[in-house]
Amino acid sequence: MFNSDKIVQFNFPTIIRFGAGAVKELPGYLQQNNLAAPLIVTDTNVAQLSFFKSIVSSLQQRNISVEVFQEIHKNPVKSDVYKGTEAWDHTNRDCIIGIGGGAALDVARAIVLRIYHREDLFKYDDLIGGDVFVTNDVPHFITIPTTAGTGSETGRSAIIADDETHQKKILFSPRLLAKIVYADPLLTMELPPFITAATGMDALTHNMEAYLAKTPHPLCEGIALEGISIISQALTKAVNSPDQESRSKMLIASLMGAVAFQKGLGVVHSLAHPLSSLLDTHHGLANAVNIPYGMQFNIEGCEHKFKRIARTLELKEENGEAVVKYLFDLNSKINIPHKLRDIGVKQGHIETLADLAIADFAHPNNPKPLTREDFKHLYLKAL
Numbered sequence: 236m237f238n239s240d241k242i243v244q245f246n247f248p249t250i251i252r253f254g255a256g257a258v259k260e261l262p263g264y265l266q267q268n269n270l271a272a273p274l275i276v277t278d279t280n281v282a283q284l285s286f287f288k289s290i291v292s293s294l295q296q297r298n299i300s301v302e303v304f305q306e307i308h309k310n311p312v313k314s315d316v317y318k319g320t321e322a323w324d325h326t327n328r329d330c331i332i333g334i335g336g337g338a339a340l341d342v343a344r345a346i347v348l349r350i351y352h353r354e355d356l357f358k359y360d361d362l363i364g365g366d367v368f369v370t371n372d373v374p375h376f377i378t379i380p381t382t383a384g385t386g387s388e389t390g391r392s393a394i395i396a397d398d399e400t401h402q403k404k405i406l407f408s409p410r411l412l413a414k415i416v417y418a419d420p421l422l423t424m425e426l427p428p429f430i431t432a433a434t435g436m437d438a439l440t441h442n443m444e445a446y447l448a449k450t451p452h453p454l455c456e457g458i459a460l461e462g463i464s465i466i467s468q469a470l471t472k473a474v475n476s477p478d479q480e481s482r483s484k485m486l487i488a489s490l491m492g493a494v495a496f497q498k499g500l501g502v503v504h505s506l507a508h509p510l511s512s513l514l515d516t517h518h519g520l521a522n523a524v525n526i527p528y529g530m531q532f533n534i535e536g537c538e539h540k541f542k543r544i545a546r547t548l549e550l551k552e553e554n555g556e557a558v559v560k561y562l563f564d565l566n567s568k569i570n571i572p573h574k575l576r577d578i579g580v581k582q583g584h585i586e587t588l589a590d591l592a593i594a595d596f597a598h599p600n601n602p603k604p605l606t607r608e609d610f611k612h613l614y615l616k617a618l
């Protein structure tokens with residue numbers, strides 16, 4: 236419900252250059268902005284791909300000096316950020332370009348924060364109000380997504396885990412927005428089916444959870460519903476027989492999900508984060524398996540919103556149960572398992588998972604409040 240008795244703030248993101256070939260504009264953009272020495276932050280896989288090598292050579296051809304930092308974990312940790320900052324310190328850089336999936340973009344953003352904020356990284360943890368300490372300048376920051384899932388390219392936050400506990404922390408500040416995003420669907424053409432499926436379900440989870448999140452934000456709700464619609468048209472094709480249209484749709488819908496989730500996330504992300512912390516499960520896969528169960532939990536009290544989601548998905552039955560069935564069916568079509576036991580979760584993990592889930596930052600905006608018992612029950616149901 237939206238009412239105007241309370242003053243709220245709406246923020247929208249940075250410049251987005253979207254379309255096939257957009258990344259070719261990068262060298263000209265750097266030159267126009269007198270930037271000649273980027274630190275490129277990526278991961279070791281992406282650094283081997285041919286599009287990455289051609290981005291680097293397109294810069295070198297214009298006499299732009301390139302330094303690549305790629306030593307990052309699948310679920311990034313604080314020491315990755317510290318090592319990347321050392322690369323900046325030792326090589327006289329003037330800007331940071333993140334190229335990759337959410338993991339690389341999050342590390343890039345956390346390095347952007349750290350350059351002029353040298354206290355312990357987790358002093359800036361948003362969950363303990365650390366965003367107020369983000370007061371200094373940050374380097375010029377550019378993002379180039381190569382997966383269609385997290386939408387981290389348009390975000391203001393970086394999710395980085397503690398090296399020892401593996402608990403994910405969220406670093407947040409409007410200062411951490413990229414100055415420009417080059418969203419080029421051609422970079423996503425060769426994404427393997429499993430990564431397309433898992434990241435695509437992350438994007439769907441962002442749009443659905445943002446739409447349902449209890450914070451009032453009608454602008455985000457409109458974007459989230461359109462994001463859900465676009466994903467429903469494109470995800471199965473992008474996984475099973477990708478073409479430029481399905482890749483483009485997934486890239487824009489992923490970006491829309493991240494714009495929408497400034498409104499908040501919910502139960503599914505809080506079920507998913509502990510799986511990455513404890514078992515190093517890919518973030519998108521963890522969301523994908525949990526989303527039908529999380530949405531089932533949310534139906535009560537949100538019947539009207541589920542009716543609108545069902546209508547957006549063009550389902551025959553316009554209710555929450557039909558949305559849950561749609562999610563199970565979608566997972567089947569893109570080869571995502573229905574059960575947590577199929578992705579390595581065991582009965583013995585449940586208590587720890589429930590402890591981590593209740594402490595997670597994503598669920599306070601869920602439309603229906605959750606207890607530790609609720610999380611335990613949901614994990615057992617999904618097991």
Ligand SMILES: NC(=O)c1ccc[n+]([C@@H]2O[C@H](COP(=O)([O-])OP(=O)(O)OC[C@H]3O[C@@H](n4cnc5c(N)ncnc54)[C@H](O)[C@@H]3O)[C@@H](O)[C@H]2O)c1
Nearest residue numbers: 280281336337338381382385387390392394422425426518
């Ligand atoms: N900042 C945010 O708002 C936000 C939101 C959601 C998730 N996240 C974080 O994002 C991370 C997950 O990101 P992700 O789902 O994009 O996965 P990812 O970055 O781990 O990438 C998945 C895999 O795909 C490979 N890859 C990337 N681009 C490719 C391409 N074009 N072709 C072939 N392979 C490619 C990568 O090397 C990696 O092995 C998690 O750490 C999660 O916590 C951040």
Ligand SMILES: [Fe+2]
Nearest residue numbers: 385437441518
């Ligand atoms: Fe996510």
